[in-house]
Amino acid sequence: MTNYLLRRLLYMIPTLIAVSFVAFAVITLPPGDYADTYVLAARQSGQVVTPEQEQAIREFYKLDRPWIVQYWDWTSSIITRGDFGFSFQWDLPVNELIWPRLAMTFVVSFSSLMLVWIIAIPIGVYSAVRQYSVGDMLATIFGFIGLAIPNFLFALVLMYVSFRYFGASVGGLFSPEYINAPWSFAKLGDFLGKLWLPMVVLGTAGTAGLIRVVRANLLDELKKPYVVTARAKGMRERDAIRKYPLRIALNPFVSSLNDVFVQLVSGATIVSVVLSLQTTGPLLLEALRAEDMYLAGSFIMMLSLLTVVGTLVSDLLLAWLDPRIRFR
Amino acid sequence: MNITTRLVTALAALALFAGAAMAQTCEVVGEAPMLAERVAAGDLPPAAERIPSNPMVLAVAEEIGTYGGEMLDLYDGSRLAEFRQFGYEGLVRWNTDGSEVIPNIAAGWEVSEDGSAYTFTLREGLRWSDGHPFTTADIQFYFDEVAFEPYNCCNDYMLVDGQKPVVEIIDDLTFSMSWDAPNSTLLQNLATSYGVQVTQFAAHYLEQFSMKKNPEAVEALMAEDGYDDYNEWWAANVGRYGQNSEYNNPDRPLMTAWIPTAPFIGQERFTFERNPYYFKVDEACNQLPYIDFRTWSLTPDEEVRVLRTMDGQDHFCRRDVCQPPNKAVLFDSQDQGDYRFVDLTNSDHNQMLLHIKYTHDLEERAALFQEKDFRVGLSLAMDRQNVIDTVYVGQGTPHQMAPRSGPFYNEQLATQFTEHDPALASEYLDRVLPERDANGMRMLNGEPFTFNVLVNAGFRADWADVMQLIERDWEAVGLDVNVIVGSDEFARSARQGNDVDAYVWAGENGTGQLPILAADEYVPEAAYGWYAWGAENYFGTEPANPVVTPPSDIQRMIELVSLIPTSASAEVQSDRMKELLQLHADGLWVIGLAMPEGDYRVVNSALRNVPNPLIGGWLYPGPGPLNFETFFYGN
Numbered sequence: 001m002t003n004y005l006l007r008r009l010l011y012m013i014p015t016l017i018a019v020s021f022v023a024f025a026v027i028t029l030p031p032g033d034y035a036d037t038y039v040l041a042a043r044q045s046g047q048v049v050t051p052e053q054e055q056a057i058r059e060f061y062k063l064d065r066p067w068i069v070q071y072w073d074w075t076s077s078i079i080t081r082g083d084f085g086f087s088f089q090w091d092l093p094v095n096e097l098i099w100p101r102l103a104m105t106f107v108v109s110f111s112s113l114m115l116v117w118i119i120a121i122p123i124g125v126y127s128a129v130r131q132y133s134v135g136d137m138l139a140t141i142f143g144f145i146g147l148a149i150p151n152f153l154f155a156l157v158l159m160y161v162s163f164r165y166f167g168a169s170v171g172g173l174f175s176p177e178y179i180n181a182p183w184s185f186a187k188l189g190d191f192l193g194k195l196w197l198p199m200v201v202l203g204t205a206g207t208a209g210l211i212r213v214v215r216a217n218l219l220d221e222l223k224k225p226y227v228v229t230a231r232a233k234g235m236r237e238r239d240a241i242r243k244y245p246l247r248i249a250l251n252p253f254v255s256s257l258n259d260v261f262v263q264l265v266s267g268a269t270i271v272s273v274v275l276s277l278q279t280t281g282p283l284l285l286e287a288l289r290a291e292d293m294y295l296a297g298s299f300i301m302m303l304s305l306l307t308v309v310g311t312l313v314s315d316l317l318l319a320w321l322d323p324r325i326r327f328r
Numbered sequence: 329m330n331i332t333t334r335l336v337t338a339l340a341a342l343a344l345f346a347g348a349a350m351a352q353t354c355e356v357v358g359e360a361p362m363l364a365e366r367v368a369a370g371d372l373p374p375a376a377e378r379i380p381s382n383p384m385v386l387a388v389a390e391e392i393g394t395y396g397g398e399m400l401d402l403y404d405g406s407r408l409a410e411f412r413q414f415g416y417e418g419l420v421r422w423n424t425d426g427s428e429v430i431p432n433i434a435a436g437w438e439v440s441e442d443g444s445a446y447t448f449t450l451r452e453g454l455r456w457s458d459g460h461p462f463t464t465a466d467i468q469f470y471f472d473e474v475a476f477e478p479y480n481c482c483n484d485y486m487l488v489d490g491q492k493p494v495v496e497i498i499d500d501l502t503f504s505m506s507w508d509a510p511n512s513t514l515l516q517n518l519a520t521s522y523g524v525q526v527t528q529f530a531a532h533y534l535e536q537f538s539m540k541k542n543p544e545a546v547e548a549l550m551a552e553d554g555y556d557d558y559n560e561w562w563a564a565n566v567g568r569y570g571q572n573s574e575y576n577n578p579d580r581p582l583m584t585a586w587i588p589t590a591p592f593i594g595q596e597r598f599t600f601e602r603n604p605y606y607f608k609v610d611e612a613c614n615q616l617p618y619i620d621f622r623t624w625s626l627t628p629d630e631e632v633r634v635l636r637t638m639d640g641q642d643h644f645c646r647r648d649v650c651q652p653p654n655k656a657v658l659f660d661s662q663d664q665g666d667y668r669f670v671d672l673t674n675s676d677h678n679q680m681l682l683h684i685k686y687t688h689d690l691e692e693r694a695a696l697f698q699e700k701d702f703r704v705g706l707s708l709a710m711d712r713q714n715v716i717d718t719v720y721v722g723q724g725t726p727h728q729m730a731p732r733s734g735p736f737y738n739e740q741l742a743t744q745f746t747e748h749d750p751a752l753a754s755e756y757l758d759r760v761l762p763e764r765d766a767n768g769m770r771m772l773n774g775e776p777f778t779f780n781v782l783v784n785a786g787f788r789a790d791w792a793d794v795m796q797l798i799e800r801d802w803e804a805v806g807l808d809v810n811v812i813v814g815s816d817e818f819a820r821s822a823r824q825g826n827d828v829d830a831y832v833w834a835g836e837n838g839t840g841q842l843p844i845l846a847a848d849e850y851v852p853e854a855a856y857g858w859y860a861w862g863a864e865n866y867f868g869t870e871p872a873n874p875v876v877t878p879p880s881d882i883q884r885m886i887e888l889v890s891l892i893p894t895s896a897s898a899e900v901q902s903d904r905m906k907e908l909l910q911l912h913a914d915g916l917w918v919i920g921l922a923m924p925e926g927d928y929r930v931v932n933s934a935l936r937n938v939p940n941p942l943i944g945g946w947l948y949p950g951p952g953p954l955n956f957e958t959f960f961y962g963n
Contacts, residue, residue: 030817032817032820036820037816037817037820040816040819040820041406041407042481042570043833044787049481049482050484052478053478053479053480053481053482055478056477056478056479056480057479059478059479060478060479060559060563061559062557077556081554083554086557086560086564089572090572090573091560091563091564091567091568091571091572091573091576092564092573092576092593093554093555093560093564096594097593097594101594156631156632159632160635163638163639172596172625173596174596176597176623176625176641179596179597180597180598180599273628273629274629274631274632275632276596276625276626276627276628276629277596278594278595278596278626282405282628286405289815289816289817290817291817
C-alpha cells in the first residue's frame with residue numbers, strides 16, 4: 001500500500017512537468033501575444049497605438065524572447081520561489097490574483113456540488129427501484145430538461161425573473177450594502193439568499209447527469225443473482241439495495257470524483273461571468289482570451305495538480321468502496 | 329526667453345490665446361459635511377487652505393448643489409477610467425461644448441510668437457490628494473521618468489519631427505516646453521484623453537520607485553516585495569496609462585475628484601471617495617465634488633449590464649448599454665429603475681466604416697481594391713436606409729467617412745455614393761469585374777471571387793447584423809461575400825491574415841476641430857492596424873508589405889498628416905486638413921455606413937446638473953468634460 005502510494009506520488013512529477021510544458025505551449029500557440037491584445041483594447045477605446053509602441057510593450061513584458069526561454073523563466077521561478085509570474089492584464093503578480101478568489105469559488109462550487117449529490121443520488125436510487133413509475137418519469141423529465149438548458153441561459157432567465165417579479169438586486173453573491181461589510185448573521189443571511197441562484201443554475205445540469213448514472217448502474221445490478229439471493233433470504237429491501245448493489249452502482253460516480261477537485265476550483269466559468277461572481281473561472285477565461293500567459297498557465301498548472309491528486313484520491317476511495325479492486 | 333502672447337498658430341475656431349483662469353478668490357469655502365467633521369477633529373486643514381488661491385471655478389448646469397450621495401456605476405472589468413466618466417484632469421481641458429481649450433490644473437499659458445514654445449503656469453496652492461503641493465517638480469518627474477519611456481503610449485503629439493520637447497522648469501509654478509519648430513496642436517492634444525497623463529505623477533511619492541533617482545533603495549524595496557523585474561515592480565506600484573493598475577494603489581496621490589481607498593482589482597464592488605484637496609469650486613465657493621462617493625460594480629456580461637441598468641444600478645449609463653437597440657427595453661423599466669433619458673450628441677461620425685486592404689498580398693486583389701470603380705460599386709450597392717431602419721431602429725443618416733459637422737465638413741465626402749442604386753453599382757462593378765460565372769456571380773481573372781469581410785463582434789455586436797444585410801445587397805449585384813464574424817481575440821489575429829479583404833470599424837472624432845487631431849485616421853490603412861501604407865513615412869518603420877508603394881494621392885495624404893501639426897498659421901493648418909479630406913473624397917478610400925443619431929443616456933432621476941444634451945466622443949472624451957463633479961442628488 002505504502003509502496004503504491006509512493007509510486008503514484010513519484011509519477012505525478014513527470015506528469016506535471018509534461019502538463020506545464022504542453023499547457024504553456026498551447027497558450028502561446030495562437031498567433032499574436034499580449035501586445036496585440038493591448039493594441040486592440042486601446043483601439044476599442046479610441047486610442048491609436050503605433051508599431052513602435054507595440055514593440056515597446058512587447059519588450060516591457062519580455063514577450064520578444066523565444067517561448068521556450070519564457071517557459072524556463074516561469075517554471076524555474078515557480079520551483080525556486082513559488083512565484084507564478086506576472087499578469088500583464090492586471091499589472092499584478094499572479095499570486096495576488098488567484099488566491100483571494102479561491103475561497104469564494106470553493107464555497108459556490110462546494111455548495112452546488114452538495115446540492116447535486118443530495119438531490120441526485122436518492123432520486124437515482126428511487127428511479128431505479130421504481131422503474132417506469134410516475135416518479136421515475138417525472139425525475140427523468142426534470143433531469144433531461146436540466147441537462148438540455150444551457151446554464152448561462154438559465155442564469156440569465158432566472159436573473160431576469162428575479163429582477164422583474166421579485167425586484168431583487170441582480171447578480172453577485174452579496175447585496176451592495178454587504179459586499180465590503182464584515183461577516184455578521186445579516187450578511188450570512190444575505191449571502192445564503194443569493195447563493196441559491198448559482199447553486200440551482202450549476203446544480204441542475206449536474207443533478208440530471210448523476211440521476212441517470214445512478215439509475216442506469218443500479219438497474220444493471222438489481223437484476224443480478226446476488227440481489228435475488230439477498231431478497232430470497234428475506235433481507236429487508238432497504239438493506240438489500242444499500243449494502244451491495246448501490247455500492248457497486250456508485251463505482252463510476254466515485255471514479256469520476258477526481259474531477260470534483262477541479263470543479264471546486266475552476267468554478268463554472270460562463271455562469272460566473274453572467275452572474276458577475278468573483279470566482280476563478282472568469283479570471284482564467286479572460287487570461288486565455290488576452291494571452292495573459294503566466295496567469296493562464298498558472299491556473300492550468302493548479303487545475304492539473306488537482307486533477308492528478310483527485311485521481312489518486314478517487315482511486316483510493318474506489319478501493320475502499322469496492323473490495324474487489326486491489327492495489328497491485 | 330522671448331515669449332509674447334499672440335494668436336499665431338491658433339485654430340480659427342479655438343480660443344488659443346494665452347488662456348487664464350477666471351480670476352476668483354474664495355474668502356469662505358464651503359465644504360462637504362464628511363470633510364468638515366475631519367477638519368473639526370483636526371485631521372484635515374480648513375477648506376480654504378486645501379484649495380488653490382485661484383481655484384478652478386465651474387459653472388453649474390442648473391443650480392448650486394448640495395453635498396452627499398453615492399453615484400453608482402457599472403464596471404466591465406476592462407478600463408476603469410478612460411476619462412469619459414472618470415478622471416479627466418489634465419493641465420488643460422476642453423470646455424463643456426468642446427469648442428475651446430481652457431485652463432484646468434494649469435492656471436494659464438502663453439504661446440511664443442511662432443508657436444514653438446509654450447509656458448504654463450500652475451495654480452498657486454494646488455495640492456495632491458495627500459495634501460502635498462503640486463508643483464513643477466511633478467511635471468519634471470513625468471518628463472524625466474515616464475513620458476518617453478518606450479512603452480508609454482499616446483504622446484506622439486509631443487514630438488515635432490521626432491524631436492522631444494525641451495522642458496524648462498522656471499520656478500515652482502512655471503515651466504515651458506519648446507521645440508525647434510511649431511507644435512500648433514499641443515494645447516488641443518493636451519486637452520484630449522491622452523493629455524491627462526502629464527499630471528498623473530506625484531514626484532514626492534513616486535520618487536521611491538525611480539531606478540534613476542535611487543537605484544539602491546529601489547533594489548532593496550524590490551527584493552522586499554519579491555520582484556526581480558523592475559518593469560513589473562513599477563507597473564504593479566505605479567500602474568500604466570490606460571491600464572487598471574493606474575488607480576489600484578490607494579497610497580498613490582492623485583488629482584482626481586474621487587480617489588480610491590483600497591485596491592480595486594479583483595473586487596466585486598468598490599468605492600472611491602471625495603478628494604479633500606480637489607481644486608475646483610462652484611460659483612458660490614463650495615468645494616467640489618458635490619457627490620461623496622463613486623461606486624462601481626463589476627459586471628462582465630453585457631446583457632447583465634443592460635439588466636442592471638434597468639434595475640437602476642447605474643446612475644449614468646455606459647455607452648455600450650445606452651445604444652439605440654436597447655432604448656425600448658430601457659424605456660419600459662424607467663419607473664422601476666428610477667432613471668430618466670437624456671439626449672446625447674455624438675462626435676462619432678460613423679456607425680461602421682469598411683476598411684479595405686489595399687496592400688493585400690495577392691497582387692490581383694490589391695490591384696482590384698485600388699480601382700475606385702470597385703469601391704464606388706460597393707458603396708452604391710449598400711441599402712443604408714434599410715440597415716438604419718433594421719439595426720439602428722431608424723436612427724441615423726447615410727454617411728461616408730467624413731466629419732459630421734464643423735469647419736471640416738465636406739459635403740462631397742460626406743454624402744457621395746450613399747444612395748442605394750444597385751443598377752448603377754452593377755455598372756461600376758462591370759468595369760472592374762466584368763466576368764460572371766453560371767450563377768451570375770462575379771469572377772476575378774477567371775477564378776471565383778469572394779470578398780472576405782472581418783467583423784469584430786466582440787467589440788460591436790451590431791456590426792454582425794449590419795453585415796448580414798449588406799452581404800445580401802452585395803450579392804444582389806453579383807458579388808460573393810463572406811462575412812467572418814469573430815470575437816476580439818479572433819479578429820485580432822485574423823486581421824493581419826490574407827483571408828481578410830476588408831474589416832469594419834467605428835468612425836470617431838468627427839466634430840469641430842477634432843478631425844485635425846485625428847488626421848491620421850483619414851490615411852487609408854495607417855491608423856487601423858494595417859500599417860502597410862504610410863508606415864515607412866509616417867511611422868518611421870519598415871512597411872509590413874514593402875512591395876506596395878502608395879499611389880501619389882496617398883503619399884500626399886501621408887505628407888499632409890505630418891505637416892498639419894507643424895503648420896505656421898491657422899489658415900495653413902486648416903487648408904492642409906481640407907486638402908487631406910478632399911483627397912479622401914476624391915478616392916473614396918474608406919466606405920462609411922451611417923452617421924449615428926438618436927443617442928442617449930439614462931441617468932438617475934435625482935441626479936441634477938446633468939446637461940441636456942450630453943456630448944459623447946473620444947478625443948473630446950465626452951461626457952467626461954461635462955463636469956461630473958458638479959452633479960448632485962436632488963429630491
